[in-house]
Amino acid sequence: MAKSNKNLHLTLSEREIIQRGIENGSTKTSIAATLGKDKSTIGKEIKAHRKHSHICSFDPACANKDRCKHHHVCKDCADLVVFKCKRRDRSPGACNGCPKFQHCRFDKFTYSADIANKEYMADLIESREGINMTYSELKALADIIVPLIKKGQSPYQIITSHPELNISEKTLYNYIESGVFRQFSLLDIDLRVKTRRISKKDSVKYKKREDRKFLVGAPIRISSHILTIMTTLVLSRWIPSTMGKAVRLCRPLISCLTLSCLLYTMKRRLQRLWLKA
Numbered sequence: 682m683a684k685s686n687k688n689l690h691l692t693l694s695e696r697e698i699i700q701r702g703i704e705n706g707s708t709k710t711s712i713a714a715t716l717g718k719d720k721s722t723i724g725k726e727i728k729a730h731r732k733h734s735h736i737c738s739f740d741p742a743c744a745n746k747d748r749c750k751h752h753h754v755c756k757d758c759a760d761l762v763v764f765k766c767k768r769r770d771r772s773p774g775a776c777n778g779c780p781k782f783q784h785c786r787f788d789k790f791t792y793s794a795d796i797a798n799k800e801y802m803a804d805l806i807e808s809r810e811g812i813n814m815t816y817s818e819l820k821a822l823a824d825i826i827v828p829l830i831k832k833g834q835s836p837y838q839i840i841t842s843h844p845e846l847n848i849s850e851k852t853l854y855n856y857i858e859s860g861v862f863r864q865f866s867l868l869d870i871d872l873r874v875k876t877r878r879i880s881k882k883d884s885v886k887y888k889k890r891e892d893r894k895f896l897v898g899a900p901i902r903i904s905s906h907i908l909t910i911m912t913t914l915v916l917s918r919w920i921p922s923t924m925g926k927a928v929r930l931c932r933p934l935i936s937c938l939t940l941s942c943l944l945y946t947m948k949r950r951l952q953r954l955w956l957k958a
Contacts, residue, residue: 691718691726691801696794699723703792704778712773727774730797734776735789737764742787812861822846823865826853830871 691699695716702712709727713720739746741755744762755761764787769776775792776782782789812819825846829839836853840846846853856862858869 691716691722693794693798696726696797699726700777700792700794703727703773703775706768706773706778708772709774710772724772724774726797727792730800731775731790731792732796733788734791735785735787737787739786746786812856819861820865822848823862823867827862827865827867830857830867833873835873 698716699712702715709720709723713723716723739753739755741761742764743749743755743758743760744764745760746753749760751758751760766776766787768779769788769790774790776785776789777791779785814822825843826839830836836850836857840848840850840853848856857867857872860868862868
């Protein structure tokens, strides 16, 4: 006997074991003992997910159809006996593996582990969608909330003043934003905070300021053309200034201020040469 796992859902592998048990003619009790489940769990699983694979052409399905003396007119028939199949109707509850499956003309039900698992997953997802509330309960909730929201009250004010609603502020926000009260003419745009809230996606994004501290004290890169002119000027010890006086050139250009002054002087000197030309 497998380890007990009564509180767990059936898996695909366990459903495959159920299918093989049905094909081998095992009872619900033996299949339940193999999986460590209750036999009622196995019975409900088979009944919920078995498929009606063949429909009997006789209505009602009479066990004496092959020996019928009334030309298959079953109304007020004294020999009518409703067909019952122990394998199909009792245990295991499906017709998989039945030796009479090919020749049987009555209603037949088959169980497939793959189909049963897909139906289970679909039901599991669907059960978690929407809200766990009836229409009458939803209408009673809307009769209280919708007029107050229309007056400008926030969900926090409504929940605080009406504790009988028995829901949280977050839940109320989720109901409104998911359109639960749409049929009662209440949308998320009716919330005051929605009209002035700016989402992060729509907000203006400024370019991050670059950090240029690494340039302080860095060596200055000079183009080859300027370097040629500077070399020519450095060969002379003095440079004529714009004021008509000689300015002594500092040989080691280690500061940006010195280079700026030198470039400015070169610029003015070239301008004067071009004006003379």
